[in-house]
Amino acid sequence: MWAIIKKEVKTYFLSPIGYVFIGSFLLMSSLFFYLYIFNYGSLEYSYLFYYTAELLTFTIALLTMGMFSSERKNGTETLLLTSSRSITSIVLGKFLAALVVILITEVFSLMYYAIVCIFAGGITELTIVLSTLVGFILLSMAYIAFGMFISSLTENQIIAGVATIILLIVSWFLPNLSSSFNVISPLYQFQDYPQGIFPINETITLLTQIGLFILLTIVVMQRRKNLK
Amino acid sequence: MSIITGFIEPTQGKVEINGYDVSKKARKAKREIGYMPETTPLYSELTPKEFIKYMAELKGVPRKERKQEVERVMKAVNIEDVKGRIIRNLSRGYKQRVSLAGALVGNPKVLILDEPTVGLDPKQVTQIRDLIKSLGKNHTVLLSSHILSEVSQICKKVIIINKGKLVAIDSPKNLEEKTEKENKLLVTVEDPEDKIENVVKGISNIDKIKLVKELSDGTKQYSISSKDNTDMRKEIFASFAKNDITIFELKKAEISLEDAFLDLINNQQSEPEKTKEEIKKEKKEMKAKQKQEKQNKKLEKNKQKEEQKNKKAKKTEKNKKKGGDK
Numbered sequence: 001m002w003a004i005i006k007k008e009v010k011t012y013f014l015s016p017i018g019y020v021f022i023g024s025f026l027l028m029s030s031l032f033f034y035l036y037i038f039n040y041g042s043l044e045y046s047y048l049f050y051y052t053a054e055l056l057t058f059t060i061a062l063l064t065m066g067m068f069s070s071e072r073k074n075g076t077e078t079l080l081l082t083s084s085r086s087i088t089s090i091v092l093g094k095f096l097a098a099l100v101v102i103l104i105t106e107v108f109s110l111m112y113y114a115i116v117c118i119f120a121g122g123i124t125e126l127t128i129v130l131s132t133l134v135g136f137i138l139l140s141m142a143y144i145a146f147g148m149f150i151s152s153l154t155e156n157q158i159i160a161g162v163a164t165i166i167l168l169i170v171s172w173f174l175p176n177l178s179s180s181f182n183v184i185s186p187l188y189q190f191q192d193y194p195q196g197i198f199p200i201n202e203t204i205t206l207l208t209q210i211g212l213f214i215l216l217t218i219v220v221m222q223r224r225k226n227l228k
Numbered sequence: 229m230s231i232i233t234g235f236i237e238p239t240q241g242k243v244e245i246n247g248y249d250v251s252k253k254a255r256k257a258k259r260e261i262g263y264m265p266e267t268t269p270l271y272s273e274l275t276p277k278e279f280i281k282y283m284a285e286l287k288g289v290p291r292k293e294r295k296q297e298v299e300r301v302m303k304a305v306n307i308e309d310v311k312g313r314i315i316r317n318l319s320r321g322y323k324q325r326v327s328l329a330g331a332l333v334g335n336p337k338v339l340i341l342d343e344p345t346v347g348l349d350p351k352q353v354t355q356i357r358d359l360i361k362s363l364g365k366n367h368t369v370l371l372s373s374h375i376l377s378e379v380s381q382i383c384k385k386v387i388i389i390n391k392g393k394l395v396a397i398d399s400p401k402n403l404e405e406k407t408e409k410e411n412k413l414l415v416t417v418e419d420p421e422d423k424i425e426n427v428v429k430g431i432s433n434i435d436k437i438k439l440v441k442e443l444s445d446g447t448k449q450y451s452i453s454s455k456d457n458t459d460m461r462k463e464i465f466a467s468f469a470k471n472d473i474t475i476f477e478l479k480k481a482e483i484s485l486e487d488a489f490l491d492l493i494n495n496q497q498s499e500p501e502k503t504k505e506e507i508k509k510e511k512k513e514m515k516a517k518q519k520q521e522k523q524n525k526k527l528e529k530n531k532q533k534e535e536q537k538n539k540k541a542k543k544t545e546k547n548k549k550k551g552g553d554k
Contacts, residue, residue, distance in 0.1 A: 003285030007271075014273045075269030079330070082233040083286035084258040226237045 004085070004093025009100050012063070021062045022105050028055050033112045043124055045116045046132040046194040052109070053139055053190050057168045060140070063098045064147025065161035068221070072155040087221045095141075095148055095214060102140040106133065128196035135193025138206040142186040143168065145213035152220045184209075229342055229372060233263045245338055259288065262331035266342035266372075268324055272316035276307055276326045279315060280333055287334040297333060305329045305359065321352040328356070332363075339369045345378060357382055380404075380485040388492055395492050403488040412481035413460060414440070416449045418474040424450065427471045431463050447476050 012018035032051040037044065071077045080090050117123055146168065151160040174181035175188045182188050186209060189202040230236040232243050234250045234257065243250040248257035271279055280298045289297050302308050305325040310318060315326060324347065331339060344360065345353045360382055363369055373379050379386060380400040388395040396403060417424060428437045433454045440449040454460050461478055468475055 003282065007274075007282045007285075010278075011271070011273060074272070075265065075267045076271055078230075078233075078235055078263070078265045078269055079283070080286070081235050082258060082261070082263045083283075084255045084288055085286055086255070225235070 001085075001089040001093045001096075004080075004090060005097045005100065008094055008097030012097070012101055017062055017066070018101055021059060021101060022108065025052070025055065025059060025105050026108055028052070029109055029112065033115075037112075037116070043116055043120050045113045046125065046128050046196070048109075048112060049132050049136055049194050050191075053136065053187060054172070056140060056143060057172055057187060058165055060143040060147055060168070061161040061164040063101055064144055064151055064164060065157045066151065067094050067098070067148050068152040068217075069155050069157045069160045073157070081221075081225070088218055091148070091214060091217050091221065095144060098144045098148070099137075099141060102137065102144070106137070125196070128194070131196060131198045132194045134198070135190050135202075138203065138210070139186050139190045142189075142206050142209045142213075145210045145217070146186075149213040149217045149220070152217045229263075229340060229370075232370070233261055233340060234258050259334075260337050262334070262336035262339045262367075264327050264331040264339075264341045264344060266346070268327035270315050270323060270326060270330075273314065275312055275314055276302070276318070276322075276329070277311040279326060280329050283330040284333045287336075289334045297335070301329045301333045304332060306355070320347050321349060324348060324352075324356070328359075337367060339363060339367045341369065341371045343373055344371065345373070345375065353378075376485045376489055386485070388489060390493050400485050400488075403492075404485055413452045413454075413464070414449060414477070414479050414481045415452060415464065415475060416443070416447050416477035417468065418447050418476060420446075423471055424448075424468075424473060427467055427473065428452065428464075431460070431467055433458060433460060433463075449477075451481060 009018075012021075029048065029052050032055075033048055036042075036051065037048060068077070071080065081087070085093075113129060147160075147164040150164045150167070151157075154160050154163075168186075171181075171185045172187045175185050183205055186206060189205050192199040192202055231238045232245070232250065234254050237251055243257075245257045246260045248260065250257045271282070274282065277298065280301055281294065284294050284297055302311055305328050307322060307325050307329060310322055315323065318326070324344070328341070328344060331341065341360065345356050348356060357378065360369060360371065364382070364384075371379070371383060384399060385397065386400050386403060387397050425437060428434055435453045437450055437452050440451050442448050452460070452464070465475060465478065
């Protein structure tokens with residue numbers, strides 16, 4: 001699994017995808033930070049994450065769309081599946097590699113917190129920031145797992161990417177339709193974290209979503225072996 | 229080949245590699261295999277060195293030996309001069325060799341090569357063939373190819389499969405000999421007076437003579453076949469010389485593996501393919517059978533349960549009786 005993580009992270013940064021993702025994410029974060037926090041003289045760093053979480057809904061597909069679809073298109077899927085690695089470790093390896101990219105972005109975005117701290121004259125609201133970061137990572141994991149699952153269904157990167165974005169947007173707005181859809185919307189589950197609460201219910205829901213889609217990806221890959 | 233390498237699960241039958249069942253002990257079986265797919269899939273954004281290293285990691289080559297192993301394999305397929313370039317920019321021949329290196333890494337006991345020389349220039353083809361030959365000394369090499377001259381050069385054993393059915397397993401030599409039914413000679417002569425047919429009639433043993441082609445320098449090539457397996461070359465030479473027919477070339481017509489292949493495929497009675505309905509019927513029958521088996525099993529289980537119950541009941545009765553006696 002370690003080999004796969006290493007190689008996948010490397011590929012993200014050999015192709016421009018990794019840079020484009022981090023770059024666009026930070027650019028937009030800077031904009032949000034200036035408009036909604038800096039301009040108001042606010043010290044609520046975690047507030048930024050409401051915007052970046054919505055942004056992530058659009059950009060996560062950059063990382064996930066090629067995960068399995070491009071491998072299938074190039075035929076390199078053969079290399080993975082005929083190696084002695086199990087499908088589970090392949091899927092988890094790819095999942096964690098995308099998570100590494102998110103974590104790198106996260107580290108970069110801590111600079112906004114540093115700016116806030118400078119203005120506040122010391123470290124402020126540490127617990128809120130921590131719960132926000134944990135929530136954001138859980139949200140990214142849920143998004144990655146979902147995008148990965150979509151990517152395993154098709155061999156066309158574009159279709160995988162567009163389908164991921166559209167479905168994630170749908171899940172974003174579904175709670176407005178009826179509150180019974182709250183559970184399937186990762187973004188809705190995220191709402192409580194930046195308020196400094198560490199919600200157990202939401203954490204469990206997000207973890208369930210992550211597990212479910214990782215499992216589904218494994219099942220899809222396993223099934224494809226039998227259906228060919 | 230996809231089934232052998234564990235890429236697809238078999239619907240029927242099983243594959244064992246060095247004693248490991250591919251679908252049950254997948255990990256161990258896959259460790260024994262090095263596979264080079266026909267389309268030579270590669271990660272085009274990596275360099276050959278990175279690619280081979282990644283393959284070594286995937287195959288579980290221990291960390292200490294990895295560097296050495298990568299170097300060894302790169303040397304074996306002779307790609308050291310391009311190891312730092314990006315695979316996307318390499319020529320077809322190099323890509324092929326990088327793919328082969330990926331199969332070789334980790335020193336697997338069985339090598340499965342799917343059309344390894346397709347798309348290479350003649351020099352590279354001979355290089356790869358020599359490499360495969362030398363690999364054959366220490367590994368089992370399973371090679372699929374449509375180029376039969378290549379097969380007869382490299383392989384010790386040939387398996388011919390036609391429409392999913394096994395047609396023949398033998399050494400290339402045996403296959404060629406089997407199809408060699410008649411003793412055929414090719415002779416090129418200068419014969420301005422066209423006496424050859426009459427002359428040939430004078431030689432016993434000769435079955436037929438046929439003009440193959442007229443060459444531009446005025447000579448003609450004939451094929452001559454004999455009735456039995458005796459060598460006619462001496463006789464032909466003597467009688468042609470007597471009649472002033474000059475022989476430019478005289479040789480045995482060799483039957484290649486290609487002829488053998490065509491012969492085998494044509495001889496095999498082409499079975500009418502099953503229609504969809506037939507297949508459906510078969511499936512239905514299979515399902516019915518399975519159902520019955522299940523039911524039988526259930527019935528048996530129920531019987532056993534009942535027997536056990538009866539036994540228990542008897543026991544309790546006995547115990548009761550005993551109790552009563554006491």
